[in-house]
Amino acid sequence: MNAQQLVLKQRAELLGALCGGGSAEPLDCVLDLLLAWEVLIWEDYLCIRVAEKPLCSNARQLLDVVYDKGEDACSLLLAAFHQVLPEEQKDGLCFGKGCAVMEKIRPSSGTSVLLIDRPVLVRKLRDNIDEALNVLLTTGCFTIKDCDGVQLPVYTPSQQVRRLLDQVRFKGETAAKTLLQYLEQTEPTRPNPEDEEIKLSAECLIYQRKLQSSVAAQSHFLSTYGGTGRFSLDDIYMDGLLEVMNGSGETTTLGLEDVVGPVGTLNEDADTVLVSGEAGSGKSTLLQRLHLLWARKALHTDIIVLFPFSCRKLNAEHRELSLKELLFLHCCWPDRGQEEVFQFILDHPHLVLFTFDGLDEFKQGFTDEERNCCPTQKVPVPILLFNLLQGTLMKGVKKVVTSRPQAVGPSLKRYLRKEVLLKGFSPEDINCFVKKHHNDPALAKRVIESLQGNTTLLGLCHIPVFCWIVTKCHHELLGGEDGIPQTITDVYLLVLQHFFQRKSPHPQGALGKGWLEEHLDTVLRLGQLALEGLEASCYVFSGYELQRNGVTEQDVSIGFLIYCNDLSVTDCKRYEFLHITLQCFFAALYVTLNCNNDRSVIPKLFQCQYRQRSGRSHMCLGHCIDRSVEDEVESNLTEIPNLQITAQFVSGLLSQRHHNLLLHCCPAALRERKVKQVVKSLSKGMQRHFKSIPRPVEGEKKSMHAMPSFVWLIKCIYEMQNNTIAQAAMAKLEVEHLKLTYCNIGPVECTALTYVLRHLQNPIGLQLDNNSVGDTGVEQLLPCLHICHSLYLRNNNISDEGLRKLVEKGINCESFQKIALFNNKLTDACTQLIARLLKSKQNFISLRLGNNNITSQGAEQLAEGLSCNQSLQFLGLWGNKIGDRGAEALAKALKNNTSLIWFSLVDNGVGSAGACALAELIRENKTLQELWLNKNCISRDGVECLIEALKMNSTVKDVWLRGNNLSPEEEEELSKQESRLTF
Ligand code: ADP
Numbered sequence: 001m002n003a004q005q006l007v008l009k010q011r012a013e014l015l016g017a018l019c020g021g022g023s024a025e026p027l028d029c030v031l032d033l034l035l036a037w038e039v040l041i042w043e044d045y046l047c048i049r050v051a052e053k054p055l056c057s058n059a060r061q062l063l064d065v066v067y068d069k070g071e072d073a074c075s076l077l078l079a080a081f082h083q084v085l086p087e088e089q090k091d092g093l094c095f096g097k098g099c100a101v102m103e104k105i106r107p108s109s110g111t112s113v114l115l116i117d118r119p120v121l122v123r124k125l126r127d128n129i130d131e132a133l134n135v136l137l138t139t140g141c142f143t144i145k146d147c148d149g150v151q152l153p154v155y156t157p158s159q160q161v162r163r164l165l166d167q168v169r170f171k172g173e174t175a176a177k178t179l180l181q182y183l184e185q186t187e188p189t190r191p192n193p194e195d196e197e198i199k200l201s202a203e204c205l206i207y208q209r210k211l212q213s214s215v216a217a218q219s220h221f222l223s224t225y226g227g228t229g230r231f232s233l234d235d236i237y238m239d240g241l242l243e244v245m246n247g248s249g250e251t252t253t254l255g256l257e258d259v260v261g262p263v264g265t266l267n268e269d270a271d272t273v274l275v276s277g278e279a280g281s282g283k284s285t286l287l288q289r290l291h292l293l294w295a296r297k298a299l300h301t302d303i304i305v306l307f308p309f310s311c312r313k314l315n316a317e318h319r320e321l322s323l324k325e326l327l328f329l330h331c332c333w334p335d336r337g338q339e340e341v342f343q344f345i346l347d348h349p350h351l352v353l354f355t356f357d358g359l360d361e362f363k364q365g366f367t368d369e370e371r372n373c374c375p376t377q378k379v380p381v382p383i384l385l386f387n388l389l390q391g392t393l394m395k396g397v398k399k400v401v402t403s404r405p406q407a408v409g410p411s412l413k414r415y416l417r418k419e420v421l422l423k424g425f426s427p428e429d430i431n432c433f434v435k436k437h438h439n440d441p442a443l444a445k446r447v448i449e450s451l452q453g454n455t456t457l458l459g460l461c462h463i464p465v466f467c468w469i470v471t472k473c474h475h476e477l478l479g480g481e482d483g484i485p486q487t488i489t490d491v492y493l494l495v496l497q498h499f500f501q502r503k504s505p506h507p508q509g510a511l512g513k514g515w516l517e518e519h520l521d522t523v524l525r526l527g528q529l530a531l532e533g534l535e536a537s538c539y540v541f542s543g544y545e546l547q548r549n550g551v552t553e554q555d556v557s558i559g560f561l562i563y564c565n566d567l568s569v570t571d572c573k574r575y576e577f578l579h580i581t582l583q584c585f586f587a588a589l590y591v592t593l594n595c596n597n598d599r600s601v602i603p604k605l606f607q608c609q610y611r612q613r614s615g616r617s618h619m620c621l622g623h624c625i626d627r628s629v630e631d632e633v634e635s636n637l638t639e640i641p642n643l644q645i646t647a648q649f650v651s652g653l654l655s656q657r658h659h660n661l662l663l664h665c666c667p668a669a670l671r672e673r674k675v676k677q678v679v680k681s682l683s684k685g686m687q688r689h690f691k692s693i694p695r696p697v698e699g700e701k702k703s704m705h706a707m708p709s710f711v712w713l714i715k716c717i718y719e720m721q722n723n724t725i726a727q728a729a730m731a732k733l734e735v736e737h738l739k740l741t742y743c744n745i746g747p748v749e750c751t752a753l754t755y756v757l758r759h760l761q762n763p764i765g766l767q768l769d770n771n772s773v774g775d776t777g778v779e780q781l782l783p784c785l786h787i788c789h790s791l792y793l794r795n796n797n798i799s800d801e802g803l804r805k806l807v808e809k810g811i812n813c814e815s816f817q818k819i820a821l822f823n824n825k826l827t828d829a830c831t832q833l834i835a836r837l838l839k840s841k842q843n844f845i846s847l848r849l850g851n852n853n854i855t856s857q858g859a860e861q862l863a864e865g866l867s868c869n870q871s872l873q874f875l876g877l878w879g880n881k882i883g884d885r886g887a888e889a890l891a892k893a894l895k896n897n898t899s900l901i902w903f904s905l906v907d908n909g910v911g912s913a914g915a916c917a918l919a920e921l922i923r924e925n926k927t928l929q930e931l932w933l934n935k936n937c938i939s940r941d942g943v944e945c946l947i948e949a950l951k952m953n954s955t956v957k958d959v960w961l962r963g964n965n966l967s968p969e970e971e972e973e974l975s976k977q978e979s980r981l982t983f
Pocket of ligand 1: 223239278
């Protein structure tokens with residue numbers, strides 16, 4: 001079959017390979033190669049890669065364009081796929097006979113060189129975008145706006161480089177030559193590590209291969225799929241949303257490889273990268289993927305040896321070990337040349353990567369008190385681990401650590417190179433995950449439809465572990481006999497039911513109404529093991545521990561406990577729960593259903609977060625723990641998040657919703673007592689918070705900055721699904737402003753917040769900046785919008801779709817007056833709706849839309865709304881692209897406005913024409929006090945217009961003009977003419 005036929009025949013597979021992971025990177029890499037090989041010309045590229053269109057339609061366009069170019073083009077396309085796709089995706093694809101790429105004479109023009117070298121340049125420039133931009137800026141090739149356009153936080157570093165290259169091409173030959181000159185200069189002084197040849201000795205090579213094959217074997221399957229072989233990581237892995245934050249709180253999206261790369265580095269002296277995310281957000285899976293790619297040499301990095309560790313497994317290591325022993329005993333034993341291999345590791349720390357999964361599950365809290373820098377000295381494992389993380393031991397070795405955010409205290413933060421936040425799945429990822437999980441497209445479609453019909457459940461699916469459960473339990477979900485799941489307890493009951501059903505001896509595996517009672521003994525045995533484990537920070541169990549709790553082989557066979565997947569040299573079988581959240585769920589089942597509990601278990605469980613943060617940990621539930629274990633437990637915050645999840649499940653299990661299920665599992669009176677205890681504990685917790693609210697400073701609003709456990713308490717109330725409790729909790733909250741910034745609020749938390757906040761007595765300002773609310777979260781917030789006078793959603797991944805829902809609801813909410821949406825994903829597609837809001841709400845006060853993608857077209861639509869509004873006082877459009885045309889439209893609309901006080905068009909590509917239009921606004925308007933025009937391209941003419949207009953206006957106090965097209969002399973001269981101008 002010739003190449004053209006192959007492209008046609010494999011169209012669906014090729015599209016799948018380009019779009020399946022949801023990331024644009026494979027498509028971009030293929031395009032880079034085709035541009036370099038001159039299969040595509042620049043105009044082809046522009047019509048293929050259209051940012052506004054979905055990835056798949058870009059990919060289809062590519063296949064169409066190349067197909068039309070004939071046989072040679074198609075064989076080069078297949079060659080590009082072959083080069084770009086990871087090995088595992090090549091299976092089943094046919095790339096034809098192959099085709100040699102002809103060496104061409106190097107072109108003389110700079111712009112052509114940039115195309116020919118594009119694939120290499122993307123790689124090289126990723127690590128020094130800032131520096132390259134700086135050169136382009138200082139040589140006058142780029143404006144500040146060009147630089148900002150390149151570095152928009154929504155782009156990954158590779159995408160930023162491509163935008164940089166595109167912009168350089170657009171600017172022309174001088175810019176291209178400048179960039180090439182800069183690259184030439186940097187090259188000799190800073191060789192790319194990938195180009196550095198390291199010669200491995202035979203011993204080291206053998207060791208590397210052994211390590212690679214054991215890491216590959218260990219990371220091939222996902223443990224939640226029980227190693228059944230039905231799903232390998234390749235089949236099911238999705239790139240979740242990864243972000244890093246710079247020093248000033250701005251976020252950048254990352255690809256998996258960037259975790260170990262330089263992007264987002266905050267502390268150059270440190271070597272430890274923290275990947276943080278909530279339970280189930282996919283931290284372990286991300287590491288597993290990183291391991292697998294490394295083992296297959298598919299990770300574009302210079303790392304030669306990688307040592308994966310699991311902190312929960314290190315807990316079981318009670319011996320004192322040297323670093324050498326730790327590496328060789330726990331990861332991979334060198335069969336030959338031990339000394340030589342170890343020496344290589346010591347000599348090349350920058351080529352070594354250690355990963356530590358689940359630092360939050362390590363028994364001992366991080367401390368930097370005890371130093372050890374000797375790789376051969378035997379010390380207790382915690383000291384070894386902490387010294388590695390600090391860099392006292394093996395300075396220069398890259399370390400990636402995963403943890404839940406709560407478990408990382410300030411003492412560890414000092415040693416972090418950067419913190420990468422794992423934010424789970426996007427709505428597209430969820431759809432893609434369901435499709436990957438179900439081979440049958442009709443079934444996948446039904447599951448997706450049922451999720452879309454229940455946004456609460458869809459919200460839960462943003463956390464991958466829920467997505468896994470919901471997809472796995474599709475049968476129970478679509479059967480829907482017990483109503484649609486609303487809470488996490490509902491979802492975990494679903495999975496419980498699913499597992500028991502799988503093992504059911506009944507025909508067709510049907511479970512009767514009393515299924516929980518039927519399996520009560522198993523549940524209690526597993527529950528006791530789970531609870532004891534949580535109390536002692538123990539997540540791996542030996543056969544002996546199972547026996548001690550009476551856990552039988554049959555209990556194990558149900559599937560909640562799995563064998564540990566382990567590289568270490570040990571003979572005994574060890575077990576762990578499928579996921580930590582399942583361990584918490586079983587612990588909660590035990591607390592709820594066990595009739596012999598000490599009466600104080602529930603109050604203690606709910607008080608666990610208020611424990612002292614230092615000193616020896618006491619068994620918080622005073623439960624049935626072996627004293628010898630207790631003595632070893634040092635100060636530690638790690639159980640708190642798990643006990644919080646457990647408490648949340650206890651609240652859910654004791655909810656009226658599950659009354660019937662639990663009816664015969666626990667005596668009614670005992671259940672009632674437990675419900676009362678939970679309600680009392682929640683009420684006490686809330687009181688504690690309210691007491692902590694400081695008195696308002698005179699003239700300021702009474703505001704509450706929520707403490708970490710506030711959100712948890714709200715989630716517990718939500719699990720109970722009891723309006724009376726929610727109402728009672730809010731009855732005593734008397735604040736005007738509720739601040740929940742940087743609180744890891746995603747759609748799930750939004751659902752819970754809404755459930756409770758809608759009972760507030762008076763409207764509040766709800767500040768949710770810097771979370772991961774997203775469009776699904778916005779939808780969850782709608783039922784409490786009537787109780788919000790202001791909503792702050794800066795930096796929350798909200799797109800036009802989310803805003804559409806918000807505006808449609810907000811128009812009808814009388815109290816709703818302010819919105820802040822700085823740094824989201826808004827485009828011109830939403831401005832018409834905002835204009836509608838402005839027209840119909842004549843009490844709307846503040847609209848902040850900074851750092852989105854609004855152009856002149858959007859500004860024209862906004863202008864339409866503004867011309868009919870006489871209430872807006874603050875209008876912020878900083879960091880969009882409205883240009884002169886947009887500024888003219890807005891100025892015209894606001895001329896006769898009688899409410900606007902503050903107006904920002906900072907960094908919007910506004911030139912002198914725009915400034916002159918704004919001067920007209922100043923001439924006519926009687927309310928405006930501050931006009932912000934920094935970082936634009938206004939020149940002398942424009943400023944002179946503004947000065948003339950200011951002569952007729954006494955209300956304007958300040959016009960900010962820093963960073964425009966003026967020389968220092970001009971700035972000095974013009975500011976003398978008008979003191980209200982600031983340069
Ligand atoms: P964490 O370590 O944050 O608690 P895990 O990595 O254990 O979370 O994820 C829990 C489950 O969620 C996994 O076993 C898997 O089923 C699913 N999952 C997590 N991340 C991904 C991903 N990136 N792609 C596909 N499934 C995932």
